[in-house]
Amino acid sequence: MDRTFKLFTGKTFLFHFILIIxxxxxxxxxxxxxxxxxxxxxxxxxxxxxxxxxxxxxxxxKEVFGLxxxxxxxxNTVIITVLRxxxxxxxxxxxxxxxxxxxxxxxNILFLLALTVLMVPxxxxxxxxxxxxxxxxxxxSLQAVIVPGLFxxxxxxxxxxxxxxxxxxxxxxxxxxxxxxxxxxxxxxLPLAKPGLIALGIFTTLWSWxxxxxxxIVNSSPESMTLSxxxxxxxxxxxxxxxxxxxxxxxxxxxxxxxxIFLQKQFIEGIAVTGGK
Amino acid sequence: xxxxxxxxxxxxxxxxxxxxxxKTRKRSxxxxxxxxxxxxxxxxxxxxxxxxxxxxxxxxxxxxxxxxYEWTGLDNYKRLLEDAALLKAFKNTSIYIIxxxxxxxxxxxxxxxxxxxxxxxxxxxxxxYFLPVITMPAAIxxxxxxxxxxxxxxxNYLLSLVGIDGPxxxxxxxxxLYSIIAVAIWSGIGYNMVIFLSGLQGIPKMxxxxxxxxxxxxxxxxxxxxxxxxxxxxxxVTIMSLIGAFQVFDxxxxxxxxxxxxxxxxxxxxxxxxxHAFVLNDKGYAAAIAVLLLAVILIITAIQMVLQKKWVxxx
Numbered sequence: 162m163d164r165t166f167k168l169f170t171g172k173t174f175l176f177h178f179i180l181i182i183x184x185x186x187x188x189x190x191x192x193x194x195x196x197x198x199x200x201x202x203x204x205x206x207x208x209x210x211x212x213x214x215x216x217x218x219x220x221x222x223k224e225v226f227g228l229x230x231x232x233x234x235x236x237n238t239v240i241i242t243v244l245r246x247x248x249x250x251x252x253x254x255x256x257x258x259x260x261x262x263x264x265x266x267x268x269n270i271l272f273l274l275a276l277t278v279l280m281v282p283x284x285x286x287x288x289x290x291x292x293x294x295x296x297x298x299x300x301x302s303l304q305a306v307i308v309p310g311l312f313x314x315x316x317x318x319x320x321x322x323x324x325x326x327x328x329x330x331x332x333x334x335x336x337x338x339x340x341x342x343x344x345x346x347x348x349x350x351l352p353l354a355k356p357g358l359i360a361l362g363i364f365t366t367l368w369s370w371x372x373x374x375x376x377x378i379v380n381s382s383p384e385s386m387t388l389s390x391x392x393x394x395x396x397x398x399x400x401x402x403x404x405x406x407x408x409x410x411x412x413x414x415x416x417x418x419x420x421x422i423f424l425q426k427q428f429i430e431g432i433a434v435t436g437g438k
Numbered sequence: 439x440x441x442x443x444x445x446x447x448x449x450x451x452x453x454x455x456x457x458x459x460x461k462t463r464k465r466s467x468x469x470x471x472x473x474x475x476x477x478x479x480x481x482x483x484x485x486x487x488x489x490x491x492x493x494x495x496x497x498x499x500x501x502x503x504x505x506x507y508e509w510t511g512l513d514n515y516k517r518l519l520e521d522a523a524l525l526k527a528f529k530n531t532s533i534y535i536i537x538x539x540x541x542x543x544x545x546x547x548x549x550x551x552x553x554x555x556x557x558x559x560x561x562x563x564x565x566x567y568f569l570p571v572i573t574m575p576a577a578i579x580x581x582x583x584x585x586x587x588x589x590x591x592x593x594n595y596l597l598s599l600v601g602i603d604g605p606x607x608x609x610x611x612x613x614x615l616y617s618i619i620a621v622a623i624w625s626g627i628g629y630n631m632v633i634f635l636s637g638l639q640g641i642p643k644m645x646x647x648x649x650x651x652x653x654x655x656x657x658x659x660x661x662x663x664x665x666x667x668x669x670x671x672x673x674x675v676t677i678m679s680l681i682g683a684f685q686v687f688d689x690x691x692x693x694x695x696x697x698x699x700x701x702x703x704x705x706x707x708x709x710x711x712x713x714h715a716f717v718l719n720d721k722g723y724a725a726a727i728a729v730l731l732l733a734v735i736l737i738i739t740a741i742q743m744v745l746q747k748k749w750v751x752x753x
Contacts, residue, residue, distance in 0.1 A: 172656075173555075173557055176552050176555060176557055177557065177559075179548075179552060180549070180552055180553070180557075180563050183545075183549060183567065183627075184563055184566040184567065186624065187566050187567050187569055187570060187624070187627075187628070188566055188569065190578075190581045190582060190585065190624075191569065191573075191581070193581065193584070193585060193592060194577075194581040194584075197584065205590065206589070206590040207590075208590065208595065209595060210590070210592065210595055252477045252478045252481070253478060255474045255475070255477065255478070256474060256475040256477070256478035256479065258474060259470070259471040259472075259474035259475045260475065263467050263470065263471040263474075264467065265467060265468045265471040265472065266468070268471070271475065271479060274479075274482070274483075274487060275478070275479070275482055277487065277490075278482055278486045278487065280735075280736070280739075281486075281490055281732055282681070282684075282685055282728075282731050282732055282735050283685070284685065284708055284711050284727075284728045284731055285489070285490055285493050285728045285729070285731070285732050286485070286486055286489040286490065286493070287715065287728070288489075288492075288493055288496060288715050288721055288724060288725055288728065289488070289489030289490075289492035289493055289496070290485060290489055291715075291716075292492070293484075293485070293489070295505075308485075309481075309485040309486075311481060312477075312478050312481030312482050312485060312486070313478075314482060314486070317478055341466065341470060342466075342467070342470035342471070342474070343470060343473075343474070346474070367571075367572060370574065371573075371574035371575060371576075373574075373575060373576055373687075373688045373691070373692075374687060374688070374691075374712065378716055388574065388576075389574050389575075389576045390576075392574070392576040392577060392580065393576055393691070393692060396580065396692070403584050403587075403590075406580055406584070407580070407581065407584065409580075410576075410577035410580045410581060411577075413574060413576070413577050414572075414573050414574055414577045417572050417573070417574070418569075418572065418573075421568075421569075421572045425561075425565055425568075428568070428572065429564060429565075429568060429632050432568075432571065432629060432632050432633070433632045433633055433635070433636040436629070436632065436633040436674075436675075436678070
């Protein structure tokens with residue numbers, strides 16, 4: 162009794178009041194997106210606005226699939242996201258292990274070189290990267306987005322921090338058992354760096370799923386488009402049909418939304434880790 | 439223990455063996471190290487480091503219609519100084535930064551501090567505030583554009599209820615940039631909040647207990663304890679937000695149409711870079727804009743590094 166009452170007194174009440182207003186501001190656009198996506202065009206432009214559509218127009222979603230190869234976009238985005246994330250987790254952790262746990266000539270210079278990439282804004286790479294894609298004949302292909310996305314200075318840096326924090330004894334024990342460095346990395350260190358791997362995995366997944374500029378530059382044909390780019394092209398074609406645009410937007414964010422609902426803790430901790438380091 | 443005398447006896451013989459063993463071990467160390475960093479280093483060199491060099495080279499060239507280019511020395515850089523559109527883009531980006539960064543950080547600190555209290559439903563709030571972070575900017579831009587719609591949008595309807603004739607949110611050149619700023623703040627709060635929250639959780643409880651004993655009020659506690667102890671995190675978030683805000687592109691590209699009346703008053707430096715590089719095929723000049731971006735970002739970082747000594751408390 163006492164505790165439920167306390168919820169509504171003084172300070173706590175004020176806290177909840179502020180937080181609820183903020184939360185409403187966060188959620189309302191999503192709610193409006195979903196509601197609009199289920200309206201007829203006529204309902205969407207009615208004044209005063211219709212809050213809840215009379216009949217839910219599920220057909221809008223079907224129409225999105227008819228207007229654009231949306232399944233294809235979804236497929237492209239999933240492939241790109243999965244391969245980039247898996248690739249980065251493997252390659253970055255491999256390099257990070259060597260930078261953190263092995264002494265070798267040129268280690269500091271090479272690591273500094275990798276750090277340079279972190280300091281430079283992405284636009285500086287874009288043009289030459291584009292020229293590389295032209296030379297390789299990779300325009301309008303999935304590998305144009307996947308291959309450069311397999312290498313990450315950020316990921317290497319992040320995981321190196323994790324490997325550096327692990328005790329030396331573990332490694333020595335494995336060495337006495339006759340393990341080579343790859344075996345130590347694979348069997349001993351990788352399982353211990355799990356929080357770092359999850360953080361990098363989440364970060365890369367989010368980034369690959371949502372990225373707009375690079376996929377738009379290299380892949381302009383519907384065959385190889387990602388969802389972000391597809392959405393921007395949908396906007397060009399159906400400038401005013403907002404129920405269709407909202408249905409398309411909701412479809413594009415739905416997979417990430419579902420992933421987030423299941424992995425909330427990992428998402429939030431992952432961002433705290435990648436942001437805080 | 440009986441091994442001790444034995445060890446001294448064979449020490450000299452063993453030393454040779456040990457050192458050759460250490461050598462092979464070292465050699466195998468090097469082998470594995472180079473093998474393990476090779477894929478990432480090669481990838482970084484080919485796709486990132488070499489392009490930096492190339493971009494510098496491109497910034498001294500002018501491009502023709504068929505992808506051929508010729509050396510033009512400092513022409514592009516001279517052009518940078520006289521380009522009115524670039525100056526305008528610089529102004530737009532500055533306004534965008536001046537509003538999004540401080541307001542965004544201020545609001546996310548407030549949310550983080552509130553969520554760090556002992557209240558119910560913390561994790562639900564946290565999840566809701568985090569929603570925009572996982573949402574693709576293209577979709578965020580789309581729904582906000584719809585709410586901003588001058589004729590049928592939610593905002594102008596709500597304004598009409600109180601008798602205000604709402605503006606053209608995204609096509610009025612005087613307002614469009616601020617409409618974008620509002621969306622940027624909205625979508626960034628959750629990200630910074632999470633970082634601040636983990637920073638707050640790192641502040642030892644004893645400081646608060648001591649303050650309570652001294653009878654300090656919540657405002658005093660916030661300014662005398664929370665803010666100073668959070669300052670390293672605030673510093674970090676400020677730098678990252680500044681750098682991120684400086685590169686704003688997605689929201690502007692999605693919300694402001696290519697032929698919009700508000701384009702000139704909203705386009706950012708990166709938008710201009712994109713235009714020159716991939717729409718106008720003016721790649722040499724675009725490369726020079728990219729160099730300018732690099733210079734500005736390095737300057738921001740350097741200034742922040744100097745300033746941090748004045749207000750960041752590391753313990």
